[in-house]
Structure formats: structure tokens, C-alpha cells
Amino acid sequence: MEIDAAREVRTTCPYCGVGCGVLAKIAADGQVSVRGDPDHPANFGRLCSKGSALAETIDLDGRLLHPQIHDRPAGWNEALDLVASTFQHTIAEHGPDAVAFYVSGQLLTEDYYLANKLMKGFIGSANIDTNSRLCMASSVAGHRRAFGSDTVPGTYEDLELADLIVLVGSNLAWCHPVLYQRIAAAREKRPEMKIVLVDPRRTMTSDIADMHLAIAPDGDVALFTGLLAWLGQYNALDPAYITAHTAGFGQALFAASTLDLAGVAAATGLSEDELSRFYSLFARTEKTVTVYSQGVNQSSQGTDKVNAIINCHLATGRIGKPGAGPFSVTGQPNAMGGREVGGMANMLAAHMEIENPGHRERVQRFWKAPAIAGKPGLKAVEMFKAVADGRIKAMWIMATNPVDSMPDAGAVEAAIKACPFVVVSDVLAKTDTIRHAHVGLPATAWGEKDGTVTNSERRISRQRAFLPAPGEARPDWWIIAEVARRMGFGEAFARESAAGIFAEHAALSGFENDGERDFDIGAYAAIDVEDYEGLAPFHWPAPSPGTPLRPAERGGHARRQSENDVQADPQPRKNTQSGHAPITTRFFADGNFYTPDRKARFIALRPTVETRITAAFPLVLNTGRIRDHWHTMTRTGKSPRLSQHIAEPFVEIHPEDAQRYGIGDADIARVWTPRGEVLVRVLVTTRQRPGSLFAPMHWTDQFAARGRLDTLTASLADPVSGQPALKHVAARIEKFTAGAFGFAVTRKRPVTMAADYWAIARCRGGWRVELAFANDDADWPAFAGSLFDAADAEMLAYHDRDAGQHRIAAFQGEQLAGALFVAPGPVAVSRGWAAEQLGEVHASQRERFRIVAGRAGADRPDAGATVCSCFSVGANQIVAAVAAGCASVEAIGAALKAGTNCGSCRSEIRAIIETGRVQAAE
Structure with missing residues (x-):
């Protein structure tokens, strides 16, 4: 193009x-x-x-550009025919439940819709599940238990209107930075706003918290059940709301009242004083939003945690009102869209229930489907166990990397390797999952894809293509439709654009709805290609003109909560009527839940304390994300800028535990669980709770030697939601005794690395590599030569064998091909400076020896470890600015720009400023 x-x-x-x-x-x-x-x-x-x-x-480096069969190039017709015929033969011989789809929140809604339609309505099995199962399944289950539907009641505006925000298991500063910045900005305008962080770790989000409750792992049910009892004891309830709009309150309060404050303290690891202060603050603050994320959901008690939070909001009537409500924030761009189309094994499209015969009949009739799944399918953890034991014989994995992201990832990899037929649709030619595929199908990536996504506040937005599809890459919806056509279902999948699929999805949402279901975007059922192209972001529900409001609202009793609480017809559309009455964008302020009696359900909960640690595995491992990387790094791993902040897998450990286990900062450690081990860099920090470890889940075999963290996690899951417990894993740690450490920069990506530990990351002009070796007897010049792959290079070297110091640089013409630094301890060389040398001209011998020396000249001060990725500002630059008189984050921003874009680094900047003040005081 x-x-x-x-x-x-x-x-x-x-x-x-x-x-x-x-x-x-x-x-x-x-x-x-x-x-x-x-x-x-x-x-x-x-x-x-x-x-x-x-x-x-968005570059094409590493892209899968053509279909592959057994790693050989193939045409689309051959590949699609093989997929369709193999699925048909497998179904004919073993039944529809012998096949499965494992899909992703990275898919667009249109892709998701067709995948769900093909599996549940035409293959006739519900064996389709999604990596969103790992993200927010417990929220879905909690919503359905309490509300009768998977409804997020509030909107982002509530975060700015609240007087109290309780963040539970949610590191917004790093995982949802823009929401964090919206809250921080609101806090600056209204300093009286209070923020409480409930998290075992003192994360970067604690920077804006008035109170940090360093809760014990899985103490959340006890914390919020205790809060419910407190609200009852101190008459902080909303009796009118409870009576009019809820059921089961008496049983829930009775169950909660069996746990006194001392019992809550014992279960949560918090003091009675901390609990009293938090409970009193919650009780007296009408406008309260409780934001929760993976620390709540990724638990064997995740659904109970969600309902414990919702119970407190129902009991106080703080739901669906401006600045008040429970708020689940999702981890993936289209986790909500997947929920809307029934992309999970226990759901039907348009928020209908697979266990409801009437809903199944309605969906089957709308689709004109030959069959409809009659029961829930296998959830993600169960699905891969079924692959392992042979019940599932053909599997299609779309836009996800379960060999790295699933719990007990080693067992998942073994299952996929043994599966008779595996199809993977992806954008990259090399992932830890696609290497085991019999068929690889090239999908379009962000920038090439066209469709819609739904965010955490139920807002549907367009993803638009602005790049041509490279090679033979095709949209996921096209691939699914072509397989369906070859399986004999062509008429039902004869859509020629994402717009047509979206219109069908919208039509199903309004089909025989009449206000009975929460998800309704029927106003868009007749949208055409032109209006779809111009579609502006809108909240659902958006029912068709003339659709009745929910039954309890038909008499005109629906209450408008604020000027921003309503939206009129989102925008004019061809072939649709306009001008229907404004609809509320918040749910449940006046009740009208989606249960048979329209009342919310309190869930009676009796907290249990789970102890997983043993003498052999005495520590609790908590897993999660970091600021600048995403999932398994298939996208962020391409960006040099995003690899500057944290470039290798690591484990956080409290200083007391580090001393106990003989581990120092920047050491390499072996972290073990009963399922396996990883090698990671050590970060000793008081932000970590004693007795616990934290490690991020992003690194894969593509980026580290032994950093695949989910090989450590268990397949233990919540019994209601099926969501794995990724935040509470028994583990142990020990120092990896290295004979030598290394750091290298190289223009070419190394093909092999003969090191016990390595981690590789992009840098401008090439790659940076961290290394560790069990022994110090390597042939370092030979190792450097293989690392740099520069046979014709001029080599300069420095060796001090007695001190264990080795430095080798290779030059091709005036360019640096690579540099290797070896030391008996963690290598003390500026990573940023060394990486910059790949892009410099090195004409003089003096400049070349400076690289071998491993230090910049006086005219090139070391910026230090990157703090602000947006503007590549290092810690040393911030320290220098502080010494020069910058005494606030704003002053640092004015001087260096750091913290002025996304703001994710502001808490780190503030910590550097505070450290400078302490040192000055000393």
C-alpha cells in the first residue's frame, strides 16, 4: 500500500x-x-x-507471514482444508467434545463472536475457553451470584467522584496506569479524597495511598466479611435498600458475625487498630468505590472474595450511584468483549446462560444452528488436563501463549506436545506454544486488525486498521469463517466484513430481550460498513428504539443519577431509528437486578484460612505483572524503550528473608516449587512482605534461559469460577552460586548461549544480555565470538584471571559488533551506556579501549538505570537533579520531563527524592 x-x-x-x-x-x-x-x-x-x-x-521482525504445516510453508487452501477435515474426522470418530478452542482477550469482539458461534452452535460443544479465565472469571462468577448477570455497575467517572477508593489486589500504578493517573489527578483537585490499598506488597500504587493494609495472602474474604459485621454492629447499613432490593442479608450478616475483630486480625495478618481505622473510614464515607483486580480474582477463593466485597456495597446501598460501587478492572483489552459473546466455556452469547434451556433454544434459533452445546464446557485448567489425558484430540489456540501463561505450564506444554492435532493462529513465527503446532496460521496484528473491543467500564470502542496486512496474514474472524465454510457451515458464516459480524452480534443482544438481559446493543443491529467505520465509543446498554426498559422501570421510575449518568442515542446510524429515551449508564442504584425476583443476592461467607507453606516450601510466591511489559512479551519485547526499565526476570524478597537464606541484592536465585524451578535476579526490598516472594510472569524461553514462571504455579483453581490461584504458591529459594557473571551487548541476536543463566532484551541497535555461569573456566574469547557471531571482527580484550575480570569488544569497521564483560560478582557496568555504544562510531583506538574499560568518559555521564521509559531518564539523572535543587516530582518533570507523560514512574521518582532528603539529613 x-x-x-x-x-x-x-x-x-x-x-x-x-x-x-x-x-x-x-x-x-x-x-x-x-x-x-x-x-x-x-x-x-x-x-x-x-x-x-x-x-x-509493529515491525515485521519475527512475524508469521504464511501458513505452515509441520513447519513447512503451505498455501491457505491446503492449511484450512487440513484444519477443517481433521476437526470433522475427530468429531465423527470421537464426538464434538473431542475438540476444543482456547482463545484470548487479545481477539477482537468480532473474532470472539465467530469462534463461539462455530464451537457452541455448529460443532455443538462448549469446549471453548479463553485466557481471560486467568484474568477475571471470578469477577464474572461473583457478579452472576450477586446480580444474576455479569454486570459491572459503574463507570470510570466514579473513580473521580468518590470520596474513598479502596484498591484491593490492584497495582493500578503499573497495571492500569491511566486509571491511576485519573485518580491521582482527582486527588490533587480534592485532597480530602482518601485512598486505601489492600495488598500484601507495598506496590508503587501505595504512593497515593493514605493507608496500606499489608494483608496476608488470601485474607480478603475475612477482611470484607469482618467489614460487613462491623457495618451491622455500628448501624452503618442502608436498611431501605436492603429491604427493597436484596435477599439473604440476614444469613450473610449472621455468618459474618461469627468472626470478631480479633479473628479478622488473625486471618488477615493486620492489627486490630488497622482494621478499626479502615472499617470506620468505610462506614462513614458514602461515596466509596472498591476497585479490585487480579489479587482478588486469581485465587482459590476468588469468587468468595468478589462476593465479600459486593456484600458490603449492597449492605450500604453504595452501588450504581455516582462515586459508589464495586468495580472490577480487567487485565486484557477485550476481556469484556469476550464475556459479551459468551467466549467462556460456561457462558452463552449476549450474556445468556448455557445452563438455561430457554436461552439455549433462543440462541440456536437465532443462529439457525444445527446444534447447541447442552452443558458447560471445560474451563481452561480442565481443558488442558483433558488434552493431557487424551479426551481432547484436536485443539485450536488463537492469539495466546498457554505454554507460558497457564499454571503448571510444564504440564501444559507436555499436553500440547502430545496432542494429535494442534492449530495455532498467531502473529509470531516463534513462540513457546506455536513451536508445538501441527498447523500455524498467520493472523493480523494490532494496526492491521479491524473490529471492536469493550473496556472495563462497558465502553465499546473501535480498533481500526491503519497498516496493510503483511504477507498472507488474515483477520482471525476470516480464518474462523473459512474453516466453518469448509466444515459445511458456509451460509451461517458468510460475513464479508467485521461490520457485518458486529451487526449480527448486536442483533442477538437485542433478540427477544425486552429489557430482561443487561447486555443489549440492539440499536446497532442494522449498522452498515460506513457507520461502523465511524463508530464512536459508547457505553452499553444501547437498546433499539422502543425496547422496553427493565420491567421495574417501565412506569418511568428510573432515576437519573447525575448529568453524566445518561447517554442518549450514541450516534445517528443508517437504517435505524434514533431519538430513543436516554438510558442509564450505571446499574442497580434502584435495584432491578437480573435475578428472578429482581433482587440482589447476599452470599453468606465463612472465611477459611488456607496454609499452603510447608517445611520444604516455607515461602509464599506471588506472581504478577510489571510496568513496561505485557503478558509473554510477544509485543513489548520488540521495544527497546520498554526493556530499559526491567530487562530480566527477578524475584522480590524482604531483607530479613534474604539474610536468612544467604541471598544478596543482584544475586541469581533458584526459586523452587513442587512443579519446577526458575533462575531469576534478586531484588531485596522492604516493599515485599516478610515470608513472601514476588516474581513477574512475562519471561519465556524466547527471552530467558530458565525464567518461565508459570512452570512453578499450581493448577489449583477456584471451585466456582475455575480461575487459577496464581497469587498464593508455596515455594522455597536458594542462592545460585555462580562462578562468574556476565553482561553483553551485541548487534545480532545470539543464536545460542552456553550459560547457566541468561536473559536477553532489546536495546537500540541490538541486544543486551545478562549472564551467569556455574564455573569461571570458560574460553571467554571463544564464548564472545559465538555470542556476537562476527567472524571477521577485530577483537580487543582485557583479562585479569586472578581477579576473574574479562572484557572483550569486537569491531566491524567503525561499528561495535559486541562487548562482553565478565566478573566474579554482578557486573558493575552501565547497561545504558554499553548499549548506546552499538549505535556510535568508534574510529579511534582510544574510544575502543574505553569500551573495553567499561566506562564512559567524563563528558558522557552515566544516566543510570532507566526510571522513566517514556523519555529515557535514568536514576542518576534524577539524583543529580535532586542535588541541584529539584525537590518535587513536578520539579523533576520540569527539568527532565520524567513523569510528565504516562506518570507510571512518578512513585519511583518520589522515592529517589525522599532517599536524597534522608541522605542530606544524615
Whole structure:
């Protein structure tokens, strides 16, 4: 595609569930740049570090560009025929439950819709589940138990209107940075706003918290059940709301009252004083929002945690009102869209219930399907166990990498390797999952995809293509439709655009709804390609004109909560009527839940304390995300900027535990569980709770030697939701005794690395590599030669064998091909400076020896470890600015720009400033 002039396209970020609007500008020469969309109501122009670096992730390096069968190139017809015929033969011989789809919150809604339709309505099995099962399944289950539907009651505006925000198991500063910045900005305008952080770790989000409750693992049910008892004891309830709109309150309060404050303290690891202060604050603050995420959901008690939180909001009537409500924030860009189309094994499309015969009949009739799944399918953990034991014989994995992301990942990999037929649709040719595929299908990536996503506040936005599809890559919906056609279902999958699929999805949402179901976007059932292209972000519900409101509202009793609580007909559309009455964008302020009697259900809960640690595994391992990387790094791993902040897998450990186990900062440690082990860098920090470890889940076999963290986690899951318990794993740790440590920069990515530990990351002009060796007897020049792959290079070297110091640099012409630094301890060389040398001209011998010496000249001060990825500002630069008189985050921003874009680094900047003040005082 030739580009004659610069143009700018409105699209949506493909990372977390915030759903930020992005403006992608394509210059006349084809160069792409991105910025936040100031008109998008999710972010108003803000982007996080990952979103800001999107243009660095769209290259074709490593892309899967052509279909493959057994790693050989194949045409689309051959590949699709093989997929369709193998599925048909497997179903004919073993039944529909012998096949399965494992899909992803990275899919667009249109992709998700067709995958669900094919599996549940035409294959006739519900064996389709999603990596969103690992993200928010417990929220779905908790919502359905309490509300009768998977409904998020509030909107992002509530975060700015609240007087109290309780963040539970949610590190917003790093995982949902734009929401964090919206809260921080609201706090600056209203300093009286209070924020409580409930998290075992003192994460970067604690920077804005008035109170940090360092709760014991899985203490959340006890914390909020104790809160319910407190609310009852101190008459902080809303009796009118409870009576009019809920059921089961007496049983829930009775169950909660069996746990006194001392019992809550014992179960949570918090003091009675901390509990009293939190409970009193909650009780007296009418406008309270409780935001929760993976620390709640990823638990064997996840659904109970969700309902414990919801119980407290129902008991106080703090739901669906401006600045009040329980709020689940999702981890993936389209986890909500997947929920809307029934992308999980225990759901039907359009928020209908697979266990409801009437709903099954309705969906089957709408689809004109030959069959409909008659029971829930296998959830993710169960699904891969069924692959392992042979019940599932053919599997299609779409846009996800379960060999790295599933719990007990080693067992999952073994299951996939042994499966008779595995299809993987993906954008990359090399992932830890696709290497085991019999068929690889090239899918379009962000920037090439066209469709919709739904964010955490139920806002549907367009992802628009602004790049041509490379090679033979095709949209996921097209691939699914072509397989369906070859299986004999062509008429039902004869859509020629994402717009047509969205219209069908919208039509199903309104089909025989009459206000009985929460999800309804029937107003878009007749949308055409032109209006779909211009579709503006909108909240659901958006029913068709004339659709009745929920039954209890038909008499005109629906209450408008605020000027911003309503939205009229989202925008004019061809072939649809306009001008229907405004609809509320919040749910449940006046009740009208989706249960048979329209009343919410309190869930009676009796907290249990789970002790998983043993003498052999005495520590609790908590897993999660970091600021600048995403999932298994298939996208963020392409960006040099995003690898500057944290470039290798690590484990956080409290100083007391580090001393107990003889581990020092920057050592390499072996972390064990009964399922396996990893090697990771050590970060000793008081932010970590004693007795616990934290490690991120992003590293894979593509980026580290032994950093695949989910090989350690168990397949233990919540009995209601099926969501794995990834935050509470018994583990042990020991120092990896290294004979030598190494650090290298190299222009080419190394093909092999003969090291016991290695971790590789992009840098500008090449790659940076961290290394550790059990022994110090390597042939270092030979090792460097294989690392750099520069046979004709001129080598300079320094060796001090007695001190264990080795430095080797290789030059091709005036360019650095690579440099290796070896030491008996962690290598003390500026990573940023060394990486910069790959892009410099090194004409003189003096400049070359400076590289071998491992230090910059006086005219090139070391920036230090990167703190601000957006503007590549290092810790040493911030320290220097503090010494020069910058005494606030704002002053640092004015001097260096650090912290002025996404703001994710502001807490780290503040910590550096505070450290400088302490040192000055000493």
C-alpha cells in the first residue's frame, strides 16, 4: 500500500482493560507515531509507557507471514482444508467434545463472536475457553451470584467522584496506569479524597495511598466479611435498600458475625487498630468505590472474595450511584468483549446462560444452528488436563501463549506436545506454544486488525486498521469463517466484513430481550460498513428504539443519577431509528437486578484460612505483572524503550528473608516449587512482605534461559469460577552460586548461549544480555565470538584471571559488533551506556579501549538505570537533579520531563527524592 500523504487514524490500545483511545499517525514515508486520543472518554489523551511505545512494536521482525504445516510453508487452501477435515474426522470418530478452542482477550469482539458461534452452535460443544479465565472469571462468577448477570455497575467517572477508593489486589500504578493517573489527578483537585490499598506488597500504587493494609495472602474474604459485621454492629447499613432490593442479608450478616475483630486480625495478618481505622473510614464515607483486580480474582477463593466485597456495597446501598460501587478492572483489552459473546466455556452469547434451556433454544434459533452445546464446557485448567489425558484430540489456540501463561505450564506444554492435532493462529513465527503446532496460521496484528473491543467500564470502542496486512496474514474472524465454510457451515458464516459480524452480534443482544438481559446493543443491529467505520465509543446498554426498559422501570421510575449518568442515542446510524429515551449508564442504584425476583443476592461467607507453606516450601510466591511489559512479551519485547526499565526476570524478597537464606541484592536465585524451578535476579526490598516472594510472569524461553514462571504455579483453581490461584504458591529459594557473571551487548541476536543463566532484551541497535555461569573456566574469547557471531571482527580484550575480570569488544569497521564483560560478582557496568555504544562510531583506538574499560568518559555521564521509559531518564539523572535543587516530582518533570507523560514512574521518582532528603539529613 502506497501512502501519499500523512493521515491519522483513531483506534484503541491493545494492552490492558482501560481501553485507551490512540491516534496513530502514518507519515507520507510510512513511518508511524502514536499519541493518546484527547477525545476518547477512557483516557482523554493519556497513554501509559506501553501505549506510548506502540509504534516500536509493529515491525515485521519475527512475524508469521504464511501458513505452515509441520513447519513447512503451505498455501491457505491446503492449511484450512487440513484444519477443517481433521476437526470433522475427530468429531465423527470421537464426538464434538473431542475438540476444543482456547482463545484470548487479545481477539477482537468480532473474532470472539465467530469462534463461539462455530464451537457452541455448529460443532455443538462448549469446549471453548479463553485466557481471560486467568484474568477475571471470578469477577464474572461473583457478579452472576450477586446480580444474576455479569454486570459491572459503574463507570470510570466514579473513580473521580468518590470520596474513598479502596484498591484491593490492584497495582493500578503499573497495571492500569491511566486509571491511576485519573485518580491521582482527582486527588490533587480534592485532597480530602482518601485512598486505601489492600495488598500484601507495598506496590508503587501505595504512593497515593493514605493507608496500606499489608494483608496476608488470601485474607480478603475475612477482611470484607469482618467489614460487613462491623457495618451491622455500628448501624452503618442502608436498611431501605436492603429491604427493597436484596435477599439473604440476614444469613450473610449472621455468618459474618461469627468472626470478631480479633479473628479478622488473625486471618488477615493486620492489627486490630488497622482494621478499626479502615472499617470506620468505610462506614462513614458514602461515596466509596472498591476497585479490585487480579489479587482478588486469581485465587482459590476468588469468587468468595468478589462476593465479600459486593456484600458490603449492597449492605450500604453504595452501588450504581455516582462515586459508589464495586468495580472490577480487567487485565486484557477485550476481556469484556469476550464475556459479551459468551467466549467462556460456561457462558452463552449476549450474556445468556448455557445452563438455561430457554436461552439455549433462543440462541440456536437465532443462529439457525444445527446444534447447541447442552452443558458447560471445560474451563481452561480442565481443558488442558483433558488434552493431557487424551479426551481432547484436536485443539485450536488463537492469539495466546498457554505454554507460558497457564499454571503448571510444564504440564501444559507436555499436553500440547502430545496432542494429535494442534492449530495455532498467531502473529509470531516463534513462540513457546506455536513451536508445538501441527498447523500455524498467520493472523493480523494490532494496526492491521479491524473490529471492536469493550473496556472495563462497558465502553465499546473501535480498533481500526491503519497498516496493510503483511504477507498472507488474515483477520482471525476470516480464518474462523473459512474453516466453518469448509466444515459445511458456509451460509451461517458468510460475513464479508467485521461490520457485518458486529451487526449480527448486536442483533442477538437485542433478540427477544425486552429489557430482561443487561447486555443489549440492539440499536446497532442494522449498522452498515460506513457507520461502523465511524463508530464512536459508547457505553452499553444501547437498546433499539422502543425496547422496553427493565420491567421495574417501565412506569418511568428510573432515576437519573447525575448529568453524566445518561447517554442518549450514541450516534445517528443508517437504517435505524434514533431519538430513543436516554438510558442509564450505571446499574442497580434502584435495584432491578437480573435475578428472578429482581433482587440482589447476599452470599453468606465463612472465611477459611488456607496454609499452603510447608517445611520444604516455607515461602509464599506471588506472581504478577510489571510496568513496561505485557503478558509473554510477544509485543513489548520488540521495544527497546520498554526493556530499559526491567530487562530480566527477578524475584522480590524482604531483607530479613534474604539474610536468612544467604541471598544478596543482584544475586541469581533458584526459586523452587513442587512443579519446577526458575533462575531469576534478586531484588531485596522492604516493599515485599516478610515470608513472601514476588516474581513477574512475562519471561519465556524466547527471552530467558530458565525464567518461565508459570512452570512453578499450581493448577489449583477456584471451585466456582475455575480461575487459577496464581497469587498464593508455596515455594522455597536458594542462592545460585555462580562462578562468574556476565553482561553483553551485541548487534545480532545470539543464536545460542552456553550459560547457566541468561536473559536477553532489546536495546537500540541490538541486544543486551545478562549472564551467569556455574564455573569461571570458560574460553571467554571463544564464548564472545559465538555470542556476537562476527567472524571477521577485530577483537580487543582485557583479562585479569586472578581477579576473574574479562572484557572483550569486537569491531566491524567503525561499528561495535559486541562487548562482553565478565566478573566474579554482578557486573558493575552501565547497561545504558554499553548499549548506546552499538549505535556510535568508534574510529579511534582510544574510544575502543574505553569500551573495553567499561566506562564512559567524563563528558558522557552515566544516566543510570532507566526510571522513566517514556523519555529515557535514568536514576542518576534524577539524583543529580535532586542535588541541584529539584525537590518535587513536578520539579523533576520540569527539568527532565520524567513523569510528565504516562506518570507510571512518578512513585519511583518520589522515592529517589525522599532517599536524597534522608541522605542530606544524615
